[in-house]
Amino acid sequence: MNHHPGFDYIAISAYAVIGILVVAFVLLAFRDVGRLRTGIFRAWAIGRTTIAEAWNARIWAIVPIWFVICLIISLLVRPYSAASQVEIYLTILLRAQLVMLLVYLGILACVSLPRERERRTLITTGSKPISRLELLLGKVIGICAAGLAMLVLMTAITWGFMVVINMHIKHDAAVLYEHEQHSYNAMVRRIPPEPGVRYTARHGVLQAQNYYTGTLRIAGLINYQTNPPERALKGGSSETLYFEFPSLPAQVVSPPVFLLHFTVLRLNPGAKPNTSAQQTAAVLPPVRIHITAVLRDNPMVTAQQSLTLSPNGTAEWRPKHWTNFFSLYDPTTGRLFDPGPVLLKVTSPTLGAYLFFGAGTKAQPPACLAFNLDRSRAPAGVMIPKLNPVITGFKSNNKQEIVGPSYSHPGIPAEVASFEFHHLPDKRIPIGKHGNFTVHLFLSVDKQENEALPAIADITAFTLADPAHPFRMQVRFAEKHLTVLKLPKSLLDESALVINIQSNYPGHWIKLTQNSVQIVRPPSSFIVNLAKSEFIIFCEVVLLVVIGVTASARLGWPVAMLTTMVCYVLGNLFHFVYKLMILGGFGLYGPYIDSKMKGLWYYQIGSFITAVMVKMLYALVRLMPDFTRFDPLHDIIISRNLPWIVPVVDAGWTLACALPILALGYLLLRKQELA
Amino acid sequence: MVAEFAAIETRDLTKIYPGFWKSQQVQALTNLNLRVRQGEIFGLLGPNGSGKTTAIKLLLGLINATSGEALVMGQQAGDQDTRRRLGYLPEESYLYRFLNARQTMDFYARLFNMNRSQRRQAVDYYLDFVGLDPAVRGRRIGTYSKGQTRRVALAQALLNNPDLVIMDEPTSGLDPVGMLEIKNMILRLKAAGKTVLLSSHQLADVEDVCDRLVILYRGRVELEGALSDLLEVKDVFQLEARKVSAELQAKLVEMTNAGGAEDIQTGRPRVRLEDLFKRLVDAKRRGEPGAGSARR
Numbered sequence: 001m002n003h004h005p006g007f008d009y010i011a012i013s014a015y016a017v018i019g020i021l022v023v024a025f026v027l028l029a030f031r032d033v034g035r036l037r038t039g040i041f042r043a044w045a046i047g048r049t050t051i052a053e054a055w056n057a058r059i060w061a062i063v064p065i066w067f068v069i070c071l072i073i074s075l076l077v078r079p080y081s082a083a084s085q086v087e088i089y090l091t092i093l094l095r096a097q098l099v100m101l102l103v104y105l106g107i108l109a110c111v112s113l114p115r116e117r118e119r120r121t122l123i124t125t126g127s128k129p130i131s132r133l134e135l136l137l138g139k140v141i142g143i144c145a146a147g148l149a150m151l152v153l154m155t156a157i158t159w160g161f162m163v164v165i166n167m168h169i170k171h172d173a174a175v176l177y178e179h180e181q182h183s184y185n186a187m188v189r190r191i192p193p194e195p196g197v198r199y200t201a202r203h204g205v206l207q208a209q210n211y212y213t214g215t216l217r218i219a220g221l222i223n224y225q226t227n228p229p230e231r232a233l234k235g236g237s238s239e240t241l242y243f244e245f246p247s248l249p250a251q252v253v254s255p256p257v258f259l260l261h262f263t264v265l266r267l268n269p270g271a272k273p274n275t276s277a278q279q280t281a282a283v284l285p286p287v288r289i290h291i292t293a294v295l296r297d298n299p300m301v302t303a304q305q306s307l308t309l310s311p312n313g314t315a316e317w318r319p320k321h322w323t324n325f326f327s328l329y330d331p332t333t334g335r336l337f338d339p340g341p342v343l344l345k346v347t348s349p350t351l352g353a354y355l356f357f358g359a360g361t362k363a364q365p366p367a368c369l370a371f372n373l374d375r376s377r378a379p380a381g382v383m384i385p386k387l388n389p390v391i392t393g394f395k396s397n398n399k400q401e402i403v404g405p406s407y408s409h410p411g412i413p414a415e416v417a418s419f420e421f422h423h424l425p426d427k428r429i430p431i432g433k434h435g436n437f438t439v440h441l442f443l444s445v446d447k448q449e450n451e452a453l454p455a456i457a458d459i460t461a462f463t464l465a466d467p468a469h470p471f472r473m474q475v476r477f478a479e480k481h482l483t484v485l486k487l488p489k490s491l492l493d494e495s496a497l498v499i500n501i502q503s504n505y506p507g508h509w510i511k512l513t514q515n516s517v518q519i520v521r522p523p524s525s526f527i528v529n530l531a532k533s534e535f536i537i538f539c540e541v542v543l544l545v546v547i548g549v550t551a552s553a554r555l556g557w558p559v560a561m562l563t564t565m566v567c568y569v570l571g572n573l574f575h576f577v578y579k580l581m582i583l584g585g586f587g588l589y590g591p592y593i594d595s596k597m598k599g600l601w602y603y604q605i606g607s608f609i610t611a612v613m614v615k616m617l618y619a620l621v622r623l624m625p626d627f628t629r630f631d632p633l634h635d636i637i638i639s640r641n642l643p644w645i646v647p648v649v650d651a652g653w654t655l656a657c658a659l660p661i662l663a664l665g666y667l668l669l670r671k672q673e674l675a
Numbered sequence: 676m677v678a679e680f681a682a683i684e685t686r687d688l689t690k691i692y693p694g695f696w697k698s699q700q701v702q703a704l705t706n707l708n709l710r711v712r713q714g715e716i717f718g719l720l721g722p723n724g725s726g727k728t729t730a731i732k733l734l735l736g737l738i739n740a741t742s743g744e745a746l747v748m749g750q751q752a753g754d755q756d757t758r759r760r761l762g763y764l765p766e767e768s769y770l771y772r773f774l775n776a777r778q779t780m781d782f783y784a785r786l787f788n789m790n791r792s793q794r795r796q797a798v799d800y801y802l803d804f805v806g807l808d809p810a811v812r813g814r815r816i817g818t819y820s821k822g823q824t825r826r827v828a829l830a831q832a833l834l835n836n837p838d839l840v841i842m843d844e845p846t847s848g849l850d851p852v853g854m855l856e857i858k859n860m861i862l863r864l865k866a867a868g869k870t871v872l873l874s875s876h877q878l879a880d881v882e883d884v885c886d887r888l889v890i891l892y893r894g895r896v897e898l899e900g901a902l903s904d905l906l907e908v909k910d911v912f913q914l915e916a917r918k919v920s921a922e923l924q925a926k927l928v929e930m931t932n933a934g935g936a937e938d939i940q941t942g943r944p945r946v947r948l949e950d951l952f953k954r955l956v957d958a959k960r961r962g963e964p965g966a967g968s969a970r971r
C-alpha cells in the first residue's frame with residue numbers, strides 16, 4: 001500500500017471509530033434520547049442521590065484538606081517579588097484544586113455504578129421507569145454537580161485568600177515606595193524609587209489586564225551598505241532561517257552536499273571598551289549551527305546535523321542517512337516517488353554571533369547551495385533554493401536579548417526590538433485624562449558590564465503614516481516589575497503604530513519576549529477571570545468523570561479506575577507520542593542504522609514490533625481526548641484576562657469529547673443486566 | 676373487570692446464567708409458561724433456588740432472557756412505560772443506606788416524575804400505610820432494623836399506586852404481626868383492583884391470600900391451578916363444635932361409622948403458634964392482660 005506521506009491513516013481510522021460510535025448511539029438510543037424531555041428529571045434524581053452518596057463519602061473533606069495543604073505550602077514558599085508571589089500562590093491553589101478534584105471525582109465516578117451493582121440498589125432503581133441513558137447521565141450529572149459545588153467553594157476560598165495576600169502586597173509596596181522616596185529625597189539613595197512599585201502599591205496585583213500585543217521583529221544589525229539592506233540570523237535566539245528546495249529529491253538519488261556560507265559578525269558580550277576585533281575573535285568559541293532538513297509535506301521525515309562554521313563562515317553538510325531520508329523509491333512501480341519540496345532550517349545556538357546571508361539574487365548568491373555529486377545522474381551541478389531565505393523570529397513566549405550599543409563596533413547600530421501594532425482604532429484603547437494611552441513594558445536586563453548603572457530603555461514610538469516625527473523617551477525599568485508608559489493618543493491612527501526599543505548603555509542586554517510591550521485595554525474583573533480558570537478546571541474534571549463512569553459501566557471499580565487513569569495519562573501524552581512518531585519512532589533505532597544491519601532478520605523483526613507498538617500507542621492516543629489543551633493557569637498567573645473564547649471553546653471541546661464517550665457508555669450499559 | 680390482555684404472560688421463558696465453563700452454567704428457569712389475569716393474586720411457590728426470583732427479575736427486565744418471551748401488561752418485559760404502572764418489592768430490601776426513609780421515598784417518587792406536592796403527599800401517605808414508626812423516618816436506613824427496612828421497601832413498591840405489584844418473598848424478615856399486616860394489605864390491594872404476583876417459600880403466606888398459584892421446582896413448573904381447587908380435599912367432611920360431651924362424641928363416631936364413612940379421625944383442634952403470638956401481641960397493644968391459652 002502506498003500512502004501519501006502526509007496521510008495520517010491512524011488518525012483517520014480513530015476518527016472513523018469515534019464516528020461509528022456516535023452513529024451507533026444515534027441509531028440505538030433515539031427512543032431514550034426522545035424520552036429525555038422528562039428523563040432529564042429522572043437523571044437529576046439519580047444525580048441527587050449520587051451527590052448524597054458523595055456527601056456521605058465525605059467529599060466535602062477535600063475543601064478543608066486542600067485549603068490546609070495550600071496554606072502550608074504558601075507559608076513555606078517565599079517568593080522573590082510581589083508579582084511572582086501571586087503567580088506562585090495561584091499556581092499552587094489552582095493546581096491543587098485540579099489534582100484533588102481529578103483524583104476524588106475520578107475515584108467517585110469509577111466507584112459509583114459498581115458499588116450500586118454490588119449493593120444491589122440498582123435492582124430497586126432499575127425496576128422504576130428509568131432508561132439506561134438516564135442512569136448513565138444521572139451518574140455523570142451527579143458527580144459533576146458535586147464537583148461543581150466543591151469548585152465553587154474552593155473558588156470562594158481562593159478569592160478570599162488572594163484578597164488578603166493582595167492587601168499585604170499593596171501595603172508592603174506602599175511602605176517600600178515611601179521609604180525609597182524618602183531616602184532619595186534625603187540624598188541617601190542615588191536612584192529614584194521604582195515606578196512599578198508605586199503601581200503595585202496603588203493597584204495591587206489582583207488584576208485581569210487586557211492587552212493588545214503587537215508583532216515583534218528584532219531589526220538589529222542590519223547592514224545598510226548592501227541594497228536591499230542585509231539581515232543577519234541572530235545566534236543564540238530562536239530565529240530560524242529557511243531555505244526551500246523545490247523538487248530536490250526527485251532528481252537527486254545520490255546524497256547531495258549542502259554548502260553554506262555566511263558572513264559572520266561576532267560580538268563579545270564581556271568585551272571591554274578597547275578590545276580589538278582580533279582579541280575578541282581569539283577568546284570566542286567557534287560558531288555552531290543546527291541544520292534540519294525536513295520534507296515539507298511530511299514533517300515526520302527529517303534529518304538533522306549540528307555543524308561548526310569555519311573561520312571564514314562556511315560549512316559543508318553531507319547528510320549521512322540520505323537514502324533513508326529521501327528513499328521514497330517505490331519498488332512496486334520502479335519509479336521514484338516525489339515527496340515534495342525540502343526545507344532546510346538553520347539556527348545557531350552561539351550567542352553574540354550574527355550570520356549575514358545573501359538575499360538570493362544574482363549579485364548575492366544564497367547562503368545555501370546544494371550539489372549533486374553523482375554525475376552519472378542528471379542533473380549535475382548546483383541546485384539553488386527556490387525562494388529567498390525566509391527568517392522567522394520568535395516562537396510564542398521565549399525570551400531573547402537585544403544587545404546594547406557596542407564599544408568595539410561603533411559603526412553598527414545596536415539591535416532594535418520593533419513592535420508593530422495594527423488596527424488600533426478598533427481596539428477601544430482607553431485614553432487617560434491627559435490624552436494619553438498606557439503601554440506596559442515587561443523587560444528585564446542582563447548587565448554584562450556597567451552593573452552600577454540603572455537599566456534604561458530608549459523608546460521610539462511613531463506611526464507608519466508619519467515616521468519622521470517619532471515620539472522619543474527613555475524609561476527606567478525594573479526586573480520583574482512592569483513599567484508603565486504613557487503615549488499620546490495621536491499615535492493611534494489608522495496606520496500601524498511602531499514602538500522600537502533599544503538598550504541605552506553598552507553591556508546592558510535587554511531581554512524581552514513577544515509580549516513585552518503591550519497596549520493596555522480596559523481591565524476585566526479578577527474574580528470573573530478566576531471563575532474562568534476554575535471553569536477550565538471543571539471542564540477537565542467533567543471529561544475525566546465521563547470517562548470514569550463509562551469505564552465502570554461494565555468493569556468493576558478497580559479495573560475501571562485503572563482504565564480511567566490510563567486514559568488520562570494517554571490523553572496527556574498526545575503531543576509526546578505524536579513527536580515520537582515524527583522523530584522516527586517507527587523502527588527499532590529509527591533511521592540511524594546502517595544498511596548491513598537492516599538486512600538481519602532479528603533487526604527486522606525487532607523493528608517491526610517496535611513500529612507496531614508505537615503505532616498502536618499512537619492509535620490509542622488518537623482515540624483519547626487531548627487533556628493537554630486544558631490550561632487554567634495560562635493567563636491568570638500573569639494578571640492577564642483570559643479571553644472568553646478559551647473557556648467557551650474548552651466547554652465545546654469537552655462536550656464534543658464527552659458525546660462519543662457517553663455513546664460508548666450507553667452502548668455498554670444498554671443490555672447490561674442490572675441484577 | 677374484563678381485561679383484553681393478561682397482566683403477565685410468559686411463553687417458554689428460559690434463563691441460563693452463563694458460566695465460564697459449561698459446568699458452571701445454571702439453568703435457573705426452564706420453559707416457564709405463566710398467565711396472570713388482571714385483578715388476581717398469583718402465588719409463585721417453590722423451595723429455595725427454584726427460580727422464583729429469576730422469573731421476577733425477567734419480568735422486570737432486570738436480566739435478559741436466554742430464550743422465550745415475557746409480556747407484562749401486554750408489553751415486552753422491561754418496557755420503560757410499563758414500569759410506571761409496576762411496583763416491585765425485592766427479595767431483600769436493596770435501599771441506599773445513606774438516605775433516610777423520606778429521602779428514599781422522595782428519590783423513587785422523582786423517578787416517577789412526581790411534582791413536589793405529589794411527592795410530599797405520597798411519601799408520608801405510604802410510610803404511614805406500611806406503618807413505619809414516624810420517629811425513625813429521619814434516620815439513615817443503614818441504622819434500621821430489618822423489619823423497618825422491609826417496610827420502607829414495601830412503601831416504595833406501592834409509591835406509584837401501581838396496577839401490578841410484584842413481591843418477592845414479601846413476608847421475609849417480618850414478625851408474625853407484620854406478616855399478617857402484609858397479608859391484609861395484599862387483600863386490600865386486590866380489593867382495589869390491583870394485580871399481585873407474589874413469590875414465597877412460606878406456604879402459609881400463600882395459602883391465605885392467593886387465588887391461583889404455580890409451584891416451581893428446579894426452574895420447572897410442577898403444579899398449577901386455583902388455590903381452592905388444589906387444596907380442597909373433596910372426599911373429606913369436617914365438623915367442628917364447642918361443648919361436645921364425651922357421650923356425644925362417641926355417638927357421633929358411631930353414627931358416622933354406621934353411615935358407611937371411612938378413615939374417621941377425631942381430636943381437638945390446635946391453633947397455630949403464629950395465631951397465639953398474634954393474639955398475645957394484639958392484647959398487649961390494646962393494654963389487656965395476656966391471653967395465655969389457645970383459643971379459636
Ligand SMILES: Nc1ncnc2c1ncn2[C@@H]1O[C@H](COP(=O)(O)OP(=O)(O)O)[C@@H](O)[C@H]1O
Binds near residue numbers: 692702703723
Ligand atoms: N446471578 C446468578 N448467577 C448464577 N446463578 C444464579 C444467579 N442468580 C441465581 N442463580 C441460580 O439460579 C437458581 C435460581 O435462583 P433464584 O431464582 O434466586 O431462586 P429462588 O428465588 O427461587 O430462591 C439458583 O440455583 C441460583 O443459584
Ligand SMILES: [Mg+2]
Binds near residue numbers: 724727728729843
Ligand atoms: Mg428468591
